[in-house]
Amino acid sequence: MDFAPPRRRPPRESVVPMINVVFLLLIFFLMSAQIAPPDPAAVTLPVSDTADTLLQDGGHMVWLAADGVLLTATSVGQDVWAELAAHPAPVTLHADAQLAATELARVLRRMGEQGVRDVTLVAVSGAR
Numbered sequence: 001m002d003f004a005p006p007r008r009r010p011p012r013e014s015v016v017p018m019i020n021v022v023f024l025l026l027i028f029f030l031m032s033a034q035i036a037p038p039d040p041a042a043v044t045l046p047v048s049d050t051a052d053t054l055l056q057d058g059g060h061m062v063w064l065a066a067d068g069v070l071l072t073a074t075s076v077g078q079d080v081w082a083e084l085a086a087h088p089a090p091v092t093l094h095a096d097a098q099l100a101a102t103e104l105a106r107v108l109r110r111m112g113e114q115g116v117r118d119v120t121l122v123a124v125s126g127a128r
Contacts (some may be wrong), residue, residue, distance in 0.1 A: 039063060039094070040071040046097040048123035059090035059118075066096040068103050081114060088115030094122045 041063040062080065063071045070080045084091070091111060095104055111119060 037073065040073055040076075041065045041069070043094050043096045044098065045094065045122055045124045048125055059092060060084065060087075061092050062094070064093060064095040064099060064104070064107060066098040068099070068107075070107065081110070084111060084114045084116055088117070090118035090120070091116050092120045092122060 043063050043065060060072060060083070062084075065071065070077060072080050072083060075083050093107075095107075108119060
């Protein structure tokens, strides 16, 4: 018979501090991350009476400011026209509500001349 006291096992290390560090890092990255890049121009979208949502995959995202300046995420002014001419793809147009209708018509006509055949005009749903 063995009456010797049983060997003590070393205590296991706690994983709680590691979990705390992981959660702190997760919170840090969530708070500092940017989900989507900001729009290149502050555009007030027009209001639409319909609530249809059109999602377009691929193509160009283009902003048209109230002063008539055309922008993309990487181009401004004439560079946008060169980009559209080089790659005529569907366009999602964010036109400012204060933009003159004649200016919008001029831009849409020029997009057609550049070979763009599908333009989606973005608006905020809800009646005024």
